[in-house]
Amino acid sequence: NAGVTQTPKFQVLKTGQSMTLQCAQDMNHNSMYWYRQDPGMGLRLIYYSASEGTTDKGEVPNGYNVSRLNKREFSLRLESAAPSQTSVYFCASKLTGINYGYTFGSGTRLTVV
Amino acid sequence: SQQGEEDPQALSIQEGENATMNCSYKTSINNLQWYRQNSGRGLVHLILIRSNEREKHSGRLRVTLDTSKKSSSLLITASRAADTASYFCATEGSDMRFGAGTRLTVKP
Numbered sequence: 001n002a003g004v005t006q007t008p009k010f011q012v013l014k015t016g017q018s019m020t021l022q023c024a025q026d027m028n029h030n031s032m033y034w035y036r037q038d039p040g041m042g043l044r045l046i047y048y049s050a051s052e053g054t055t056d057k058g059e060v061p062n063g064y065n066v067s068r069l070n071k072r073e074f075s076l077r078l079e080s081a082a083p084s085q086t087s088v089y090f091c092a093s094k095l096t097g098i099n100y101g102y103t104f105g106s107g108t109r110l111t112v113v
Numbered sequence: 114s115q116q117g118e119e120d121p122q123a124l125s126i127q128e129g130e131n132a133t134m135n136c137s138y139k140t141s142i143n144n145l146q147w148y149r150q151n152s153g154r155g156l157v158h159l160i161l162i163r164s165n166e167r168e169k170h171s172g173r174l175r176v177t178l179d180t181s182k183k184s185s186s187l188l189i190t191a192s193r194a195a196d197t198a199s200y201f202c203a204t205e206g207s208d209m210r211f212g213a214g215t216r217l218t219v220k221p
Contacts, residue, residue: 042211098143101158
């Protein structure tokens with residue numbers, strides 16, 4: 001039981017390059033999320049998927065796209081990376097309902113130069 | 114924008130002492146959660162308290178919630194060096210919002 005697995009753990013991109021961050025969970029959770037964490041700030045929601053087949057924008061969606069490939073996998077794509085997207089990205093999942101907390105992946109540290 | 118705001122931003126104590134962190138928020142919530150993050154790692158869920166609960170315990174953790182004041186506190190008793198981490202509150206209402214965290218250092 002691995003929980004939430006994110007790949008890659010580290011990535012350096014040049015401005016304008018594209019990449020996809022992968023996330024998979026094996027806990028049969030319905031909801032999955034992508035957050036970014038910047039120094040001195042809390043986590044900010046980029047996109048989320050309440051269930052397979054649905055995705056919705058969060059607080060900071062500009063410059064990102066997502067795909068809920070199936071119940072297990074939720075990917076985040078940067079089409080044209082910018083230095084402002086340098087951050088640590090976390091994927092999380094949870095069961096539906098207000099009595100459950102998140103399970104987080106270990107993060108992807110992305111640097112855009 | 115952040116919903117929860119933790120206080121203090123940083124806290125340094127000796128092993129064996131108690132650590133108290135506070136969280137304030139602005140809008141109505143369904144629940145409030147506390148998470149721990151060790152340096153370079155993901156967040157780990159510690160405890161969830163629903164809006165109709167006032168206090169909850171889990172091991173050395175005690176969480177209180179005062180919805181009239183829109184505030185919560187996390188108490189870690191008999192702290193250990195391994196408790197050194199950042200602690201975040203998160204509020205779940207119409208969406209989920211995280212605070213900026215309290216950086217706790219427990220000195221051996």
